[in-house]
Amino acid sequence: MIEVQKGVAEAENTLEELGIDQLPIVPSEVVDIISSNDFRVVMEVHDFSSKKILGKAQGNKNAALIYINKNIPDIGRFNFTAAHEVGHVCMHIMPQKKMFFECGNKELSNAFNDPIERQANGFASGLLMPKQLIKKLTDGEINWENISRISSVCASSLEATLRRMLLLSKDPTALVIHQNGEFKRFVVSDNFEFYVENYPLSSNQRELLVDVKEQSYPSCFDEVDASDWVNPQYRGDKLERLYVSSILLNDGFSYSLITYDDDCFSDQ
Numbered sequence: 641m642i643e644v645q646k647g648v649a650e651a652e653n654t655l656e657e658l659g660i661d662q663l664p665i666v667p668s669e670v671v672d673i674i675s676s677n678d679f680r681v682v683m684e685v686h687d688f689s690s691k692k693i694l695g696k697a698q699g700n701k702n703a704a705l706i707y708i709n710k711n712i713p714d715i716g717r718f719n720f721t722a723a724h725e726v727g728h729v730c731m732h733i734m735p736q737k738k739m740f741f742e743c744g745n746k747e748l749s750n751a752f753n754d755p756i757e758r759q760a761n762g763f764a765s766g767l768l769m770p771k772q773l774i775k776k777l778t779d780g781e782i783n784w785e786n787i788s789r790i791s792s793v794c795a796s797s798l799e800a801t802l803r804r805m806l807l808l809s810k811d812p813t814a815l816v817i818h819q820n821g822e823f824k825r826f827v828v829s830d831n832f833e834f835y836v837e838n839y840p841l842s843s844n845q846r847e848l849l850v851d852v853k854e855q856s857y858p859s860c861f862d863e864v865d866a867s868d869w870v871n872p873q874y875r876g877d878k879l880e881r882l883y884v885s886s887i888l889l890n891d892g893f894s895y896s897l898i899t900y901d902d903d904c905f906s907d908q
Contacts, residue, residue, distance in 0.1 A: 641830055643755040647762025648807065650731055651723075652770050663773050664795045667722035670767065671706065674730070679703060681729055683722065685710035694748060697725040697741045699733040716797030720764050724748055727763025732756060750803060750827070768796045769804040782806070782813050784852075784887055784897065785859035798895060803827065813899045816869065820892035821846065834870040834879055834900075841894065842868065849888040861885045861899070869898050878906040 655665065658673050668683050675681040679702060686696075686707040694717075696707040706725045712718040721743070728741045738756060741747075747757045769790060777793055778786035782805050791801040802815055812832040817824045823838040845868065850858050861883035866872040872879040881904040886896040 643758035644750065644762035644765070645807070647727055647731065647759040647764070648766035649762075650759075651727065651763040651766030652772075654730060655767065655770055661773065663777075663793050665723075665768055665770070667719060667726050667767065670723075670726055671729075674726075679734060682706065683708065683725075687711065692744045693742060694745065695721040695725040695741075695743045697728040697733060697743075699729065699739055701736060704729045704733045714797060715795055716791065716800060719768060719795050720797060720800050721748060723764035723767045724760045726767065727760035728756075731759055731763060765800060765804045765807070769794050769801065771808060774804070775808075780805075780808065781859075782809055782811060782897065782899070783859045783861070784850075784857040784885055788852075788857035798889075799827065802897075811899055811901075813897060814870075816896040816898060818894045818896070821894075824893075833874050833877075834866075834872065835874075836870055836898075839868075844868075845886065845896075848884065849886045849894055851888040853888070853890070857887065858885055861897070866900070866904065869896075879904055880906050 671681050671683045681704045683706040686709065688709050694709050694712060698705055706729065708718065708722050712721060724743060732738045746752050748761065750758065750761055774790050774794065777790050787798055787801050787805065791798050799815065806813060806829045813829045814832050814836055815827040816836055817826065818841050821841040823840055826836045828836065848862050864882050864884050866879040866882045869882055869884065870879065879900060882898050882900050884896055884898045886894055888894050
């Protein structure tokens with residue numbers, strides 16, 4: 641998390657130095673501003689032969705070139721990839737720490753432990769969603785209505801938006817992702833203390849899904865049995881209940897926010 645925070649801070653400092661204070665932040669426009677006679681930076685879209693490559697950044701002491709895969713279908717994913725590569729230019733190529741990057745899903749995942757890639761992910765998050773600008777959009781509570789609003793204004797994905805909000809919140813929160821009811825993966829805040837189970841969605845959990853293709857993103861949570869989602873035992877504490885808010889997206893994907901507070905624990 642320290643490396644991610646370093647990247648976030650670098651991006652926000654860069655925006656302040658460039659005088660960029662309006663959303664959305666467009667990575668290609670940032671590139672145009674940071675490019676100069678002393679250090680030229682160019683961003684281009686490219687049709688990579690390998691679908692595994694989302695972005696590239698390479699350079700020398702005088703210039704850098706960024707390639708973004710033009711076949712990335714989701715605008716949020718496209719923008720995050722572009723911002724990630726801008727991060728490599730600003731944090732690694734310009735100071736000549738490393739001069740070539742080839743990035744795919746692994747490198748753009750916060751589960752990847754390479755500190756340089758985590759810095760670039762933090763930079764992308766801070767560039768697209770700077771704290772001082774996004775805090776004006778919502779009340780700061782982590783719920784789907786707020787996540788959707790920031791995502792829409794910043795042209796970022798729901799997951800990237802949630803990750804950014806987790807850095808700004810003290811509430812223990814996890815995102816559990818399923819596709820067609822089958823468990824895919826999860827994202828947790830640093831203070832979420834319980835192990836998320838890799839269960840498929842039950843019939844009761846499916847009934848709580850809000851189809852956001854037809855309905856508004858919800859701001860409310862349902863109260864459920866904690867063992868439906870996590871191992872409820874941790875260091876002598878027992879979690880009896882959780883708050884969950886689940887949405888249904890395209891291609892069978894469902895995203896579930898789960899959180900808890902002091903009232904969710906057993907008295908014993």
